[in-house]
Amino acid sequence: MTFIKTDNLTFKYRDDEPEVVKNISLEIEKGSYTAILGHNGSGKSTLAKLLCGILQPVSGSVIVGGYLTSNEQDIYKIRESCGMVFQNPDNQIVASVVEEDVAFAPENLGVPPKEIRKIVDDCLKTVGMEQYALHSTYKLSGGQKQRVAIAGVLAMNPSCIIFDEATAMLDPTGRKDIAAAMKKLNKEKGITVITITHYMNEAIEADRVIVLNRGEVFLDGTPKEIFSEVEKLKSVALSVPQVTELLYLLQSDGYDFPKGILHTMEAADILENKVNLKSIGGNDR
Ligand SMILES: Nc1ncnc2c1ncn2[C@@H]1O[C@H](COP(=O)(O)OP(=O)(O)O)[C@@H](O)[C@H]1O
Ligand SMILES: [Mg+2]
Known part of the structure; x- marks a missing residue:
């Protein structure tokens, strides 16, 4: 079953500038694990924001879980069903105590306190941070902060999470932990995972790899298919x-x-x- 569908999706930031996402038509299967690769400036982050309704298409469309991102009345449903984790965990953590941070979204949605307790405990457990529930967020390592940020997104009970270079600022241990968390969310919780990464060892864990170049889909296939194209990847400044x-x-x-x-x-x-x-x-x- 398709969870996200884009049709001739096109976007530019300013009228007088070139398109940064050009005519992208793709479908993301529910429960799949997709890696998006591409040189800096190829439009990965812009595409990610279009896929979860943070940005609106200039032309073409995006449907998430049956809802068009251009329909303003559905935007909350889309934001709840498709969460994003960004590069810098410091920009995503809003509270000074771990459990308060994870409780932030359900509190704002008016979920009853008893349920919030359960959601927070479950989400922290999923990312292996339950023993840090009462810790200060600012004292955590980068990898731990990123796991709390993921728990915060999980608290919205999303069907899909897009990780935009979520491991880029982490040390090797933190990077491994986050990569493991992504895999677990996909395999055990059935969450549709889209990960934008520069680390090829993370991309090989995905079911599908999409390579962007200058705002267009350059390659799309299984990791084995994509990494067989060594010369094509090198031609767009990517490694294997x-x-x-x-x-x-x-x-x-x-x-x-x-x-x-x-x-x-x-x-x-x-x-x-x-x-x-x-x-x-x-x-x-
Ligand atoms: N907020 C913005 N305003 C104007 N131009 C932007 C903005 N964000 C990104 N761009 C431009 O859009 C292009 C694609 O950027 P981006 O989607 O961030 O690429 P990537 O994530 O692949 O590095 C780049 O040329 C970038 O300079
Ligand atoms: Mg980016």
Whole structure:
């Protein structure tokens, strides 16, 4: 089932400037996990904001969970069903105590206090921050703050969450925690996840990768399909996962390797096999 559908979606910030999102028509399946890649300025954040109704199309349309984002009376339903997590957790945290921060949205929606207690406990548990409920938000690490920000979005009970470079400001541990949280939300809670990232190792976890270039969809496919296109990705200033690059380079040297290898262990097995073949006098290419 389709959850988000865009039709010839086009956007520009100012009349006298070029379009930053051009004629994008795509469908995002309910419960899917999509990564969006693209060089800086390719329109990823703009597209994300269009998908959850923060920005309105100049032409074309966006439908989220059956509602057109251009219908003003439906905008709250859209905002509730499609949340966003941004790069800097400091800009998203509104309260000084963790549990108050997570309670902020349901309180504003007028949810009864008893239910709020349960929502806050559940959401903090989902992101592994339940033991920090009474901690000060400002003392947390970047990764912990980002998990609280995710809990705050979860408190709205969204069907979809868009992460806009949500791991970019974090240290490697924080980045791993947030990547794990995204995967868990998708696999265990069935939340539709869209993640914009520069980290290829995060993109390979997705079911689908969409590459934007100059406001247009440049590539769209499974991680294996997309990362098989090493030259196309390089042509738009993107990289591929390290192991994919290694096998690609060896392949350019004339070795015969399958394309689109994404995982380290998979590459290790292939290389080991090749070495074994060579040591028993087999074909070394
Ligand atoms: N608020 C804004 N006002 C005017 N131009 C903007 C604004 N935000 C982004 N842009 C421009 O729109 C283009 C796409 O930006 P953005 O969607 O942020 O790309 P990305 O997230 O892929 O880096 C860029 O040229 C950028 O300078
Ligand atoms: Mg951006």
